[in-house]
Amino acid sequence: MKTIQSLRGMNDTLHNVADKFEYIINTATEIAKNYGYTQIETPLLEETALFKRSVGESSDIVGKEMYQFLDKGGNDVCLRPEGTAGVVRSFIQNKFDKRGGNEKFFYHGAMFRYERPQKGRLRLFHQFGCESFGENSVFEDVSVILLIRDIFDALEIGYKLKINSLGCSECMPTYRENLVSYLEEKREELCEDCHRRIETNPIRTLDCKNEKCQTELSDSPKIVQNLCESCDSDFEILKRVLKESGMDFEVDTNLVRGLDYYNKTAFEFVSDEIGSQSAIAGGGRYDKLVEFLGGKDTPAVGFALGIERILDLVKVPEAENSGYYFGTLDSEYLQKLYLLGTQKRGKERVHIELKKRSLNKHLQNADKMGYRFCAILGSDEVANSTIWIKDLKLSSEDTISQDAF
Numbered sequence: 001m002k003t004i005q006s007l008r009g010m011n012d013t014l015h016n017v018a019d020k021f022e023y024i025i026n027t028a029t030e031i032a033k034n035y036g037y038t039q040i041e042t043p044l045l046e047e048t049a050l051f052k053r054s055v056g057e058s059s060d061i062v063g064k065e066m067y068q069f070l071d072k073g074g075n076d077v078c079l080r081p082e083g084t085a086g087v088v089r090s091f092i093q094n095k096f097d098k099r100g101g102n103e104k105f106f107y108h109g110a111m112f113r114y115e116r117p118q119k120g121r122l123r124l125f126h127q128f129g130c131e132s133f134g135e136n137s138v139f140e141d142v143s144v145i146l147l148i149r150d151i152f153d154a155l156e157i158g159y160k161l162k163i164n165s166l167g168c169s170e171c172m173p174t175y176r177e178n179l180v181s182y183l184e185e186k187r188e189e190l191c192e193d194c195h196r197r198i199e200t201n202p203i204r205t206l207d208c209k210n211e212k213c214q215t216e217l218s219d220s221p222k223i224v225q226n227l228c229e230s231c232d233s234d235f236e237i238l239k240r241v242l243k244e245s246g247m248d249f250e251v252d253t254n255l256v257r258g259l260d261y262y263n264k265t266a267f268e269f270v271s272d273e274i275g276s277q278s279a280i281a282g283g284g285r286y287d288k289l290v291e292f293l294g295g296k297d298t299p300a301v302g303f304a305l306g307i308e309r310i311l312d313l314v315k316v317p318e319a320e321n322s323g324y325y326f327g328t329l330d331s332e333y334l335q336k337l338y339l340l341g342t343q344k345r346g347k348e349r350v351h352i353e354l355k356k357r358s359l360n361k362h363l364q365n366a367d368k369m370g371y372r373f374c375a376i377l378g379s380d381e382v383a384n385s386t387i388w389i390k391d392l393k394l395s396s397e398d399t400i401s402q403d404a405f
């Protein structure tokens, strides 16, 4: 019979990969908590309308990549393609917007995008993200960027930071008009996708992956040269404070992000060690999203990092051997061994080997499995109500009474 495989772009998480996941999440969690964030978990399934309204109908994510279906009640739902929209929905639903609005949340979990799978691009992937609500100061944008820096530094991952400003509702419309006039002049030279983007979301033409478009658009009007006074001043502060904080960056005027909710600061962390899918984290400010989804006007800024993208770059520090491995030389003593081992469970790492083995084999196993103590029951120990224990770290051994043990 043909065996059933996991779906394309969806992987199992096993053994050392699971260890890395845990290490990345624990490291990021500790740092996010130090920055004042508390955990939030939102459902994997949400109303499709949530993502249409936030990520945007013109985005590739909503237009092409959603796992969308009608549930048995006829509701139009989809698996979340990203985490921000659900957190904002929850923020409004739980009335945080009406209660001052200053909240900081971190989350991690599975996201689903029906993309064309390749190295670093999956259909099921995991993000760790943070969303900070209620602070419109650009210093909060710096804090979010430094939080990511602290996470990548703790994980010993190299990166480059790219930043841009996407302006606001005051400066963006004029810029967009200028850009559209420019694009119309170049229309013949641009790809099919860009033709569509001129209509739906012209700034997305700036990060078109088509090389010809890139060359054609190299002298396009730049957003950062068309910012209003407030956006311009914030962008200057952002650059200055990042610099003063020792954070290297590059201004990338074509960085526009693939989600429609951003304004002002937008950024991406990239790695040159993981191939073409080089973005390891991305985010920015989204001051209008809470209001747009029906809440009270609340500024916000956040990011998400892609856990699978950094797996190959992370080395989990070797854990010291710990806990007890229990083994017996004769199956007859298994029950006694089992009960002794069970008493230690819950307090320590414990493995009870249910197959009888030679002493040497048990010692080898205990070491291979990362246990510090190898506790053995043989005929002498059973006769004397003792247990033989070898400390594999200190290479010392001892026979002690079972009661004392």
Ligand code: HAM
Binding pocket: 081, 082, 083, 084, 085, 113, 115, 120, 121, 122, 123, 124, 125, 126, 127, 129, 130, 131, 258, 259, 279, 280, 281, 282, 283, 284, 301, 302, 303, 304, 305, 306, 307, 308, 309
């Ligand atoms: P995003 O840039 O779409 O932003 O995703 C963030 C990160 O998730 C990317 O930088 C990448 O590392 C990872 N990622 C995205 N797609 C895939 C994929 N198909 N396979 C593997 N990894 C992937 C967001 O999702 C925003 N919600 C971030 C944000 C939070 N902005 C403000 N707050």
